[in-house]
Amino acid sequence: DAGVIQSPRHEVTEMGQEVTLRCKPISGHDYLFWYRQTMMRGLELLIYFNNNVPIDDSGMPEDRFSAKMPNASFSTLKIQPSEPRDSAVYFCASRTGSSPYTEAFFGQGTRLTVV
Amino acid sequence: GEDVEQSLFLSVREGDSSVINCTYTDSSSTYLYWYKQEPGAGLQLLTYIFSNMDMKQDQRLTVLLNKKDKHLSLRIADTQTGDSAIYFCAEPFSGGYNKLIFGAGTRLAVHP
Numbered sequence: 001d002a003g004v005i006q007s008p009r010h011e012v013t014e015m016g017q018e019v020t021l022r023c024k025p026i027s028g029h030d031y032l033f034w035y036r037q038t039m040m041r042g043l044e045l046l047i048y049f050n051n052n053v054p055i056d057d058s059g060m061p062e063d064r065f066s067a068k069m070p071n072a073s074f075s076t077l078k079i080q081p082s083e084p085r086d087s088a089v090y091f092c093a094s095r096t097g098s099s100p101y102t103e104a105f106f107g108q109g110t111r112l113t114v115v
Numbered sequence: 116g117e118d119v120e121q122s123l124f125l126s127v128r129e130g131d132s133s134v135i136n137c138t139y140t141d142s143s144s145t146y147l148y149w150y151k152q153e154p155g156a157g158l159q160l161l162t163y164i165f166s167n168m169d170m171k172q173d174q175r176l177t178v179l180l181n182k183k184d185k186h187l188s189l190r191i192a193d194t195q196t197g198d199s200a201i202y203f204c205a206e207p208f209s210g211g212y213n214k215l216i217f218g219a220g221t222r223l224a225v226h227p
Contacts, residue, residue, distance in 0.1 A: 031213065033213075043203065043220075048214070050213075091157050093158075104160070107157055108157055109155075
């Protein structure tokens with residue numbers, strides 16, 4: 001398996017534009033996580049899915065953020081409208097099962113810059 | 116609420132041991148984790164320790180847990196340049212393993 005695949009790797013957009021980040025989890029994994037990493041706030045869990053269903057979205061910063069998982073092999077994180085403070089690296093991760101010692105595998109991240 | 120604290124930087128000479136420290140707040144945490152992030156990459160689980168243990172060794176890695184002081188440390192023996200990365204300590208949020216609270220990360224720099 002190629003691991004968790006995120007696209008694009010880098011995104012530069014203007015304030016007010018819609019941004020869509022994409023993630024393909026590892027085949028067979030039933031949990032998918034979206035994280036955001038910034039210098040100021042560190043690594044934050046935004047939302048996670050189990051079997052394509054959103055379980056906890058309490059980390060989503062505001063209504064401008066939305067995430068979907070239409071099937072087991074694809075998820076999107078959308079920001080509309082984007083703002084400069086959304087600039088960050090966004091990671092997607094997936095794992096199988098809910099055992100506490102089962103590793104979540106991370107993608108390489110999407111570096112978002114909103115100007 | 117849960118909080119995880121780490122020092123931000125550590126510089127060591129190649130071949131020396133590195134010790135990265137972490138304090139956490141939730142005494143009910145049953146598992147604690149160490150993750151590694153290499154430049155331009157996502158996080159990778161390095162090791163974990165169950166709260167009924169006070170030490171876990173895995174090759175060059177030694178994890179020490181002091182539950183009384185809520186202190187966790189990661190020791191890397193014979194540190195190599197390939198160990199240069201950011202190391203994150205993490206605990207589960209309110210006992211739920213799917214939501215981890217990460218520390219700010221300790222940037223380890225290994226120099227010749």
